[in-house]
Amino acid sequence: MSTQQKSSQTLLLTALGLFCTAIILFPLYWVIVSSLKNTVELFRSPPTLFPLQLDWSPYIDNFVQNQDMWHYMGNSVQIALGTMLLSLLLGTPIAYGLARLPVRGKNVFLIVFLVAQMFPSIMLALPLFVMFTRMGLINSLLAVVLAITTRTLPFAVLVLRPFFLSLPRDLEDAAFIDGCGLWTAFYRIILPLSRSGLLTVATLTFLMGWSDFLFPLALISDDTKRPLTLGLYKFISEYGTRWNDLMAVSTVAALPIVLVFIFAQRYITSGLVAGAVKD
Known part of the structure; x- marks a missing residue:
């Protein structure tokens, strides 16, 4: 050519x-x-x-004169951060164990996580509503975090496991020779080398928690506990839609997503492709 x-x-x-x-x-x-x-x-x-x-009146009306949207945004931040931290806290050791330890039925666990990703959220909403009602967690941000984590935890495990597999075992063997235990080697050796994978999972699970609509709708009826995704529905009624206000708040709601992708796109790209050729 x-x-x-x-x-x-x-x-x-x-x-x-x-x-x-x-x-x-x-x-x-x-x-x-x-x-x-x-x-x-x-x-x-x-x-x-x-x-x-x-x-500029839609922005002034909803973010200066009326402070409700800031309260909704605060709830969304708590839900997103809680989902991210819980997914990392649980998903990281599970993924490491499935990658390194001789776990019986390892493939069964992986299939379960994969199938869990395929279930639509609407199928989980009713069982979780019944369970959280009996536990007294309805109308709490904790219930929403736990519900969203049922979606993000399988994702975190499936992303992190191949990343751990791509790391050479010699690093851990050298740590064991130096007297480190399994958890010490995991904490001091593996986690620092897995930064891009962890940042990938942290970013995407944060965005999943930020943008989720179904679980807050099913589990929260108290207006003071609603996230921003439900707050948008205040502008939609049977008599019409306040498009100016809806678009203004939607713009602000999308801003964190855009900023996260701008600053974390390098880590997301490298984290998603890491370990892709090794199983």
Whole structure:
């Protein structure tokens, strides 16, 4: 292939990549633009790609004059952080044990985790509601964290296990010779080398906890305990939808997700592909 053909192919692939990126990002752009339009322009036909006059009132009404959304965001942060920490606390030793220890029925456990990933959340909502009702955990953030962890824990194990498998056993053998026990070697040797895998799981489980809607809807009826995903429903009623407010709050709700991916994309990419060629 000549140099000119390679340049043409590179240019074509670049243009295709930019086009696909624009299509993917356009919904986010439209949400932001719609949040800055007034009601008249919002329903204008044909629609405008950029506001003719910026209207900041939805942001002022929902984040300055009314503090409810900040309270919902605080609940979302607690749920997301709790889900992330619990998934790492439980998933990391389980994944390490399945990767390194001679566990009987190891493949059965892996199949169970894989099948658990396939179950839709709606199938777990009712059993968890009944169980948490009997335990007195309904209308608590802890119940939501535990419910979401049923989804994130299998994911954490399935991501971390191949990562641990990719690390050479010689590192642990050297630690054992130096007098380290299993847990000491795991804590001092394996975990520092698994930073990218742990950050990958931490980031994705945080986002799962932040964006979950079904479990908070099923387990929380107290308005003071609702996360931001449920707070958005205040703008939707049988009489209509307050699109300006909904788009403004949705923009703020999406901001943490965008920032997390911007700063953690390098670790997410390396963490997801680590150990992919070793089983």
